[in-house]
Amino acid sequence: RCVLLYVFLQFAKNASHIDVIWCLLGVINNILLLPPPPTPPLPIRNSHFLQNKEILQAERRFLELLGKRVAPHSANADLLTSRVPTETLCEIPELKANPFRSRVCLVFCSEENQGLSFEDFLDMLSALSESASVEVKAHYAFRVFDFDGDGTLGKKDLKCLVNCLIGEENNLGDDDMELLIQNILAESDIDQDGTVNLSEFQHVITKSPDFASSFKITL
Numbered sequence: 001r002c003v004l005l006y007v008f009l010q011f012a013k014n015a016s017h018i019d020v021i022w023c024l025l026g027v028i029n030n031i032l033l034l035p036p037p038p039t040p041p042l043p044i045r046n047s048h049f050l051q052n053k054e055i056l057q058a059e060r061r062f063l064e065l066l067g068k069r070v071a072p073h074s075a076n077a078d079l080l081t082s083r084v085p086t087e088t089l090c091e092i093p094e095l096k097a098n099p100f101r102s103r104v105c106l107v108f109c110s111e112e113n114q115g116l117s118f119e120d121f122l123d124m125l126s127a128l129s130e131s132a133s134v135e136v137k138a139h140y141a142f143r144v145f146d147f148d149g150d151g152t153l154g155k156k157d158l159k160c161l162v163n164c165l166i167g168e169e170n171n172l173g174d175d176d177m178e179l180l181i182q183n184i185l186a187e188s189d190i191d192q193d194g195t196v197n198l199s200e201f202q203h204v205i206t207k208s209p210d211f212a213s214s215f216k217i218t219l
């Protein structure tokens, strides 16, 4: 505050009256009206679909997954630096029954094979939250289903998708699989290039009222 006043006095020597008044108002505002600056928040990228209480719950859960004692305010260093292995995350009850759990973890993992950071974890919870828009969910679901990561859902992706859904023990014969994939493409491949791109996928999703409610988890 002393520095501010000093700067103000130096400035006032050469400034017009209007400048002085504005500057004085700014100084008074800084000194008297503003509360002390808050502790810098964690750098959260994409948690805008989460409420504060959900973020706090995520903090507790993340620390539990790290095997840390639950003391969020004293353990922020762990939230900033530690990563939860994807294998650990796949075992949480909310994901365990999901046939795409490994893919979901992989899609939200910012560093390949390094596990999920707290920010990754929040991104995942945000996209899978009740409040996330269908567009956001469709974007991430598309990435989950794009097994080879080439930006479109080709026959191989659709085959992996079907196998994940029906389970490996129920694998379809080649003919049945081919027929099923042809049916999926007939429903969704609007430009008939043999693959489903993001906008075609979104078009299919908007016709499925159950999609948004199925693509979610709540801690």
Ligand SMILES: [Ca+2]
Pocket: 146, 147, 148, 149, 150, 151, 152, 153, 154, 157
């Ligand atoms: Ca693909």
Ligand SMILES: [Ca+2]
Pocket: 188, 189, 190, 191, 192, 193, 194, 195, 196, 197, 200
């Ligand atoms: Ca297409």
